[in-house]
Amino acid sequence: MPVPACKNIACEERILFALTEKIADGFLGHLPKFHAPSSNVEYIVPDKTEDWLATLRRIQPTILITGWHTPALPQEWIESPEFSLRYLCHLAGTVKHVCPRRVLERGVLVSNWGSTVNHTIAEHALLLVLGALRSTAQWNAWQPDTHNQQAIASSWHDAKTTLRTRSLRGRRVGLHGLGSIARETIKLLRPFNVTLSAFSDGVPAMEFQNCDVRQCASLEELFSTNEIIIECEALTPASRGSVTEKLLALLPDDAVFVNVGRGEVVDENALARLATQKTPDATAAGGGGGRRGRHRQEAGGDCVLPWMFFSKNHRSRIHR
Structure with missing residues (x-):
């Protein structure tokens, strides 16, 4: 997946792919790695990230792409004034293990694969x-x-x-x-x-x-x-x-x-x-x-x- 050209609203967002390599490969067909220093899109492997809370605070994603093995969003981040998330895109079915109800209460849009499978x-x-x-x-x-x-x-x-x-x-x-x-x-x-x-x-x-x-x-x-x-x-x-x-x-x-x-x-x-x-x-x-x-x-x-x-x-x- 190429780095998107900053000519649309997506480039105003900070997008974080928090997927294991296996899940990314299975759902996306390849690993969406971004290397451009100016890119607003980052890719991390959550099971190799020592401090999930620190990662979220550093990146401050407005869009988060998650899968089966993505850790739960920390309550401390959800309740903090710096909470930036606007949309959580879960690539699989149930999202409960990633997204506490409080995320919805804070107005975040959440989607999963619904009935498509x-x-x-x-x-x-x-x-x-x-x-x-x-x-x-x-x-x-x-x-x-x-x-x-x-x-x-x-x-x-x-x-x-x-x-x-x-x-x-x-x-x-x-x-x-x-x-x-x-x-x-x-x-x-x-x-x-x-x-x-x-x-x-x-x-x-x-x-x-x-x-x-x-x-x-x-x-x-x-x-x-x-x-x-x-x-x-x-x-x-x-x-x-x-x-x-x-x-x-x-x-x-x-x-x-x-x-x-x-x-x-x-x-x-x-x-x-x-x-x-x-x-x-x-x-x-x-x-x-x-x-x-x-x-x-x-x-x-x-x-x-x-x-x-x-x-x-x-x-x-x-x-x-």
Whole structure:
């Protein structure tokens, strides 16, 4: 990114990129380093900056670009008369870890990626559901010797009875959460002629009606009446750990559990235990930017993908 020519309002601002090299490269495609002495734009790597408060006081940014690993704005700077920030541009999702509410109260404009990535998360939820139903991760173990016709026949017969691939069409699908990701997922599920229900504490009944989704009265009803559960509830003090081992045990045999929300909503230790009980079929977990939980365990042989899915029937594995 070249140093901007001072011919517009941007040059009246002091712009600070406070991003790790990995985040800058991932979001911007390169490192926006500025070397011109007269430049009003600076780039720092926050985890290599010994004194974050001193850096902010020195630069006095009016525009701050942040990411997942940017430290929280110091309260001392926020409350000081020298507080200069006018706009905080967060390149990722939740900005709570960087921006205390007091920043908003001081009139700072704050933005994040909002709903711009929701369709990609919904697509991944569908991918994981289909992958679990089709036992996709286990296919490689059943590739026959293409030079041996008898081996081919035997192998594919065994695969048919062991993999037990299934279709999504006509299934009962439940969603924990009814936010923008859930609504995008609902759109993708419609063509499969599924029966949809959902639960999200505090969401008005009208929202479920607008989505043409049956509202469950409780999480217990959601988990006990559906073959597939897609977890996409927001992480709040009330939802943290709300998907317990008791709830997961309510899933019927051959059920599928997919988590594209926050890992801390789910008791992942319980999920790992269930992966080795009741002959579970497919579990996988992954995450990015702290979005998912931190559990990591081997329990068999399936796949690793950057969100979580779980199917109760055959041997499986959880990865983080």
